Amino acid sequence: MPLPRLLVLSLGGTITMTAGGAGGIAPTLGADDLIDAVPAIAAVAEIDAHSLFRLPSPSLGLEHVNEVAREIRLAFASGYDGAVVIQGTDTIEETAFALDLLIDDECPVVVTGAMRGAEAPGADGPANLLASVIVAASAAARGLGTLVVLNDEIHAARFVRKTHTALASTFASPDLGPLGMVIERRARFLARVPGGPKFQVEGPAPAVALLKMTMGDDGRMIRALRQLGYWGLVLEGMGAGHVPGEIAGLVGEVASHMPVVLASRTLGGPVFTRTYGYAGSEIDLIGRGLIPAGFLQATKARLLLALCLEAGYGREAIDRTFAAYR
Ligand code: ASP
Numbered sequence: 001m002p003l004p005r006l007l008v009l010s011l012g013g014t015i016t017m018t019a020g021g022a023g024g025i026a027p028t029l030g031a032d033d034l035i036d037a038v039p040a041i042a043a044v045a046e047i048d049a050h051s052l053f054r055l056p057s058p059s060l061g062l063e064h065v066n067e068v069a070r071e072i073r074l075a076f077a078s079g080y081d082g083a084v085v086i087q088g089t090d091t092i093e094e095t096a097f098a099l100d101l102l103i104d105d106e107c108p109v110v111v112t113g114a115m116r117g118a119e120a121p122g123a124d125g126p127a128n129l130l131a132s133v134i135v136a137a138s139a140a141a142r143g144l145g146t147l148v149v150l151n152d153e154i155h156a157a158r159f160v161r162k163t164h165t166a167l168a169s170t171f172a173s174p175d176l177g178p179l180g181m182v183i184e185r186r187a188r189f190l191a192r193v194p195g196g197p198k199f200q201v202e203g204p205a206p207a208v209a210l211l212k213m214t215m216g217d218d219g220r221m222i223r224a225l226r227q228l229g230y231w232g233l234v235l236e237g238m239g240a241g242h243v244p245g246e247i248a249g250l251v252g253e254v255a256s257h258m259p260v261v262l263a264s265r266t267l268g269g270p271v272f273t274r275t276y277g278y279a280g281s282e283i284d285l286i287g288r289g290l291i292p293a294g295f296l297q298a299t300k301a302r303l304l305l306a307l308c309l310e311a312g313y314g315r316e317a318i319d320r321t322f323a324a325y326r
Pocket of ligand 1: 012013014015055056057058087088089090091113114115
């Protein structure tokens with residue numbers, strides 16, 4: 001039996017970083033260097049590796065993700081069985097979610113990285129890369145959309161979050177737990193998640209703002225928003241999706257001019273829709289036109305809203321799209 005054929009794309013991140021002249025580590029290694037450092041990969045899959053970028057992941061944008069999605073779609077159309085994307089962990093949860101929205105294919109897409117630099121004792125990059133190749137080559141991973149694999153755990157793009165600045169166990173899916181694990185070099189799945197919406201857009205995406213609500217917020221950032229050229233807003237509300245009562249009217253006014261999605265600043269659980277009835281509560285805000293994000297964290301809601309706007313969706317279509325996450 002021929003081995004599965006995988007496309008491996010490296011974008012940069014700590015996994016590619018070594019000590020540079022300027023002090024501190026920076027991206028230097030390419031996809032081939034990373035693959036060559038893990039001989040066990042050769043027994044799992046046939047690899048075609050490319051270094052698309054050498055960037056720290058805070059410098060990645062939706063335009064980079066669009067390019068990655070394009071490469072992967074082309075690869076799947078020409079017969080590849082899966083894809084692995086290597087990048088920095090800071091933005092993995094956003095990149096993976098955007099890829100999940102932009103790639104409509106049964107073939108597995110796995111995003112991975114590392115918490116320790118390539119030269120650090122106990123570097124986790126090689127193990128994460130091998131585990132990712134195993135998942136991307138696995139028939140059991142087909143139809144699960146984009147996955148994030150680190151620390152031998154397999155997470156769904158829509159739920160995964162970076163929860164710690166330093167630990168190799170940083171990635172978690174607070175609402176669900178991992179979908180599976182890589183054990184004895186085999187991908188084992190314990191759960192599946194339903195597929196989400198898909199988009200066929202090429203960018204550039206319209207600008208969407210993200211504002212976190214804080215105690216005593218007087219709304220001056222929200223007031224300034226309309227002059228700044230944003231097409232939409234994600235409001236990261238308190239608790240189940242709340243803002244101070246004094247600014248509820250202002251929020252409603254913004255929602256009459258641009259789509260405003262209501263997310264939660266907590267670490268898990270959905271935005272409520274029918275419990276609290278005071279000024280600034282979720283019932284009040286939804287009544288003023290805000291769109292509840294469901295279980296989607298604010299950073300992912302921002303990407304989804306940007307793609308909806310790029311696709312030309314109006315308020316009703318945006319609401320229907322977010323309903324998939326409620
Ligand atoms: N700052 C780094 C980045 O996101 C961290 C990492 O790669 O894990 O590129």
